Amino acid sequence: MILNSKRAIQDILDHRFLNAVTIITIAISILIVSAFALFFVNANEIINPWKKGIKIMVYLKPDVSEIKIPELKRKIQGMDGIQDVRFISKNEAFQQLKKQMRRQSSLFENLKENPLPDAFEIRLIASSQNQEKVEMLAIRLESLPQVDEVEYGQRWLRRFTNFFNLFRLTGYTMGGIFFMAALLIVANTIRLVLFSRREEIEIMRLVGATDSFIKAPFYIQGLIQGAFGGIIGLAALFVIFMFISSSVKQGLSPTLFTIRFLSSGAFCGIILGSTFVGWIGCYLSLKQFLK
Amino acid sequence: MINGQNKSSIIRMFHVHKNYGAKKALANITLDISKNELLFISGPSGAGKTTLLKLLYLGEKVSEGQVLIEGVNLSRISHKRIPLLRRKFGIIFQDYKLIATKTVFDNIAIVLEATGKKRRFIEKKVKSILRTVGMEENLHSFPPSLSGGEQQRIAIARAVVGNPKIILADEPTGNLDEVYADIIIKLLKKFHTRGATVIIATHDKDLIRKTGGRVIHLNQGYMQKQPNFKSCSDDSQL
Numbered sequence: 001m002i003l004n005s006k007r008a009i010q011d012i013l014d015h016r017f018l019n020a021v022t023i024i025t026i027a028i029s030i031l032i033v034s035a036f037a038l039f040f041v042n043a044n045e046i047i048n049p050w051k052k053g054i055k056i057m058v059y060l061k062p063d064v065s066e067i068k069i070p071e072l073k074r075k076i077q078g079m080d081g082i083q084d085v086r087f088i089s090k091n092e093a094f095q096q097l098k099k100q101m102r103r104q105s106s107l108f109e110n111l112k113e114n115p116l117p118d119a120f121e122i123r124l125i126a127s128s129q130n131q132e133k134v135e136m137l138a139i140r141l142e143s144l145p146q147v148d149e150v151e152y153g154q155r156w157l158r159r160f161t162n163f164f165n166l167f168r169l170t171g172y173t174m175g176g177i178f179f180m181a182a183l184l185i186v187a188n189t190i191r192l193v194l195f196s197r198r199e200e201i202e203i204m205r206l207v208g209a210t211d212s213f214i215k216a217p218f219y220i221q222g223l224i225q226g227a228f229g230g231i232i233g234l235a236a237l238f239v240i241f242m243f244i245s246s247s248v249k250q251g252l253s254p255t256l257f258t259i260r261f262l263s264s265g266a267f268c269g270i271i272l273g274s275t276f277v278g279w280i281g282c283y284l285s286l287k288q289f290l291k
Numbered sequence: 292m293i294n295g296q297n298k299s300s301i302i303r304m305f306h307v308h309k310n311y312g313a314k315k316a317l318a319n320i321t322l323d324i325s326k327n328e329l330l331f332i333s334g335p336s337g338a339g340k341t342t343l344l345k346l347l348y349l350g351e352k353v354s355e356g357q358v359l360i361e362g363v364n365l366s367r368i369s370h371k372r373i374p375l376l377r378r379k380f381g382i383i384f385q386d387y388k389l390i391a392t393k394t395v396f397d398n399i400a401i402v403l404e405a406t407g408k409k410r411r412f413i414e415k416k417v418k419s420i421l422r423t424v425g426m427e428e429n430l431h432s433f434p435p436s437l438s439g440g441e442q443q444r445i446a447i448a449r450a451v452v453g454n455p456k457i458i459l460a461d462e463p464t465g466n467l468d469e470v471y472a473d474i475i476i477k478l479l480k481k482f483h484t485r486g487a488t489v490i491i492a493t494h495d496k497d498l499i500r501k502t503g504g505r506v507i508h509l510n511q512g513y514m515q516k517q518p519n520f521k522s523c524s525d526d527s528q529l
Contacts, residue, residue, distance in 0.1 A: 003404060014392070200390045206348070207449070208378035209405035210371075 008220035015193055019225060022189040026229020029178035030274050031236050036171035037266060038237065042259050043164065056122040056138060056152040064118065064146045072146055076120060079140060081133055084123040090116045117148060131161045179277060186225055186281025190218055194289045201290075215286050219279060226278020230271040234262075299325045301457060301488050302347060307356035309342050309512075316342040318512045320356070324490065326456075329483050329504035332492040338509040340492035341385070344459045347490075348380045349373055361456075378406060381450030381487070383460040387442045389434040395421070395445050396430045402453045420448045424478055440471030447475065451482050458482055460491045464498055476502055 012019045058076070069087055077085050088096075093116040098108060122141075124134065138150045194201065204214050238261060245259045262270070302324040309317040317339045324330055332340045345351040346358055349365055358365045360376060368376060389398050396417055403413045421427040424444040434442055443463060450458055460479060464472035476498065483489040493499065499506055508515045 003410075199388070200393075203388050203390060204401060204405060205374070206350070206377060206382055206388070207402045207405055208374045208376075208380075208453070209401070210374045213405050 004216040005220055007217035008224060011193060011197075011217060011221055012224065015189075015196070018189050018192055019221075022185055022225050023229045023232065025185045026182045026226060026274055026277060027232035027236065029182040029277075030230050030233025030270060033171075033175040033178055034234060034237050034262065034270050035240075036167075036174060037270070038241065038262055040168065040171065041262060041266070043167075045258075045260065054124060054134060054152065056124070056134065056141065056150060058120040058122060058141050058147055059149045059151070060118045060120070060146050061148045062117060068146065069118070072144070073120065075144070076122065076141065079137065081124050081127070081137055082122055083125045086121045088119045088121055090114050090118050093117075093119060131158065182229070182274070182277045183281045183284070186222055186278050187284045189225070190222060190282045190285040191289060193221070194218070194285060211290060214290065218286055219282050222278040222282030223275050224278070226275040226281075227271060229278070230274030233274065234267060234270060237262075301326045301328075301361055302490075303357075303359040304346075305357040305359075307346065307358060308354045309339070309346060309351065310354045315512045317346070317509075320514050322507065322514070324488060326488055327483070327486055328488050329480070329502070330488075330490045331499045331502070331504055331506045332490065332509060333494060333496070333499060333506055334509035335494055337511070338494075339512040340494075340509055341461050342512075343509065344382075344461055344490065344492055347457075347459060348377055348382060374405075378453060379456050381453065381455035381458045383443070383446050383450045383458070383463050385462040385465050387434070387446040389442055389445055389449075391433065391435050394431050394433055395426065395437075398434065398445060399449045399452050402449055406453065416452060417448075420452045423451075423481070424448045425474075438471075439466050440468070440474065443467060443471065443475055444478070447478050451487070455487065457488045457490065460489070462493055462495075463491060464493065464495060472498065 060072075064072070073085055073087055076082065091114065094114045097116065098105065101107065124137070127133075134152055138152055141147055141150045201214055241259075241261055248259055300323050302322070304320050304322040307317060307320040307322075308315070320343065332343060334340055342351060346353055346365075347360065349368070353366065360379060363376070365376070390401075393401075399417045399420065400413050403416060408416075418427060418430070421430060424447055426441060426444050426448065429437060429441065429445075434445065437445065443466075447460075447463070450460075458479065463475050463479065467475065472495075479489055479491065480502065489504075491502075
């Protein structure tokens with residue numbers, strides 16, 4: 001192992017430029033992929049509290065009598081995914097509206113009667129706070145004969161979810177493309193090194209070296225390229241992160257949300273991923289070259 | 292494995308043919324080489340000497356016929372066992388085949404490294420073999436800085452450092468002047484007296500005359516003489 005590592009390091013030193021190009025390419029790929037990962041981590045941090053605030057407003061028809069309200073409330077509370085149901089009478093809603101629009105109080109002066117309907121404000125349990133479940137629940141609520149209208153910020157939720165999904169898809173696509181690019185470049189570097197050492201490899205075979213003895217330093221080289229590329233890529237991301245986060249902190253209230261870097265688990269995962277890219281690139285080249 | 296194998300045989304070839312496309316490189320070679328024999332394969336350029344050597348260490352595969360090394364049929368050897376077969380051989384190439392970017396020490400050590408020997412043993416063994424070939428002072432030199440004769444001595448050192456049972460030398464004196472050629476032949480004879488089977492492919496008749504040993508002659512792929520030939524043409528043995 002020590003001997004093979006020494007041979008791998010010697011190879012890297014002998015082909016400095018080639019190896020530097022490979023490591024930089026892996027680093028750039030890792031930087032871009034992990035930048036997407038960093039965005040998702042922080043976007044989730046922002047979205048999750050917003051999602052927790054999702055509530056459904058159920059507006060009742062004007063002819064629903066007060067006697068039937070408790071029964072209706074029980075019925076809604078029995079539905080899946082519901083955490084809490086609060087009845088807001090039209091009078092209470094009107095008072096709230098007046099309070100909120102104190103400065104425009106003249107608007108209410110000419111009203112002969114309360115135009116607002118009775119309503120239920122529904123909060124959802126955490127596992128039901130996604131678009132599909134909210135929509136399903138809204139359809140069930142709308143089917144109740146006493147219900148006039150259901151509102152849950154459909155457009156906002158749909159738009160945001162679509163945007164988030166589009167970004168996620170872009171991230172996966174970019175990740176895939178850069179993974180392939182890094183893989184091909186590592187494979188190509190190893191192939192060039194193999195080609196430059198083809199005579200030496202031939203001699204090694206003739207003196208009785210096994211394939212695994214010949215391959216071992218190349219695998220180590222691939223692993224080193226992958227690991228170094230990953231570390232450099234993440235280090236670059238950290239520098240950019242520090243720069244951006246200090247700018248954002250100046251412009252935003254820290255109580256709103258804090259930007260955080262990748263967790264140690266994600267950090268290790270990315271390094272392992274880039275190391276794997278180095279290994280698999282090497283595997284592909286060796287498989288082809290040492291037939 | 293072959294039944295009834297001659298106990299003293301280390302290499303046996305039965306009706307071996309080697310073709311490169313339509314060109315016949317070797318035709319119907321049947322040959323028996325004993326342990327610790329010194330054998331010359333003579334013949335002009337293109338006679339098939341190098342091809343014959345290559346068939347022994349599986350540098351090439353036979354087109355027809357059988358080659359047995361210590362009773363092992365090379366036609367049936369698995370890819371994984373080829374390195375083990377090659378460790379039985381010490382090969383001296385006409386063009387030396389030394390790695391130009393590695394030192395003399397590293398060029399020789401590679402044989403022992405490939406077989407998993409420890410570093411301390413490798414250092415001791417390489418220095419010892421360099422002393423034997425008279426090149427101990429060139430331990431850290433690179434092959435391109437050495438003369439042809441010196442490079443050939445390094446190639447011999449590399450061939451014998453693993454104590455092979457069989458030494459194959461392809462035109463070992465081909466590019467050398469008489470002084471260096473004598474040194475090389477003396478070295479090969481030294482390893483022969485130590486117990487190795489030595490097979491030398493050469494077109495140099497003077498060298499054969501001076502050295503002694505059995506001679507087989509190849510011409511256009513056909514074996515023309517085999518003075519001490521021991522019959523092994525019984526196909527049922529295969």
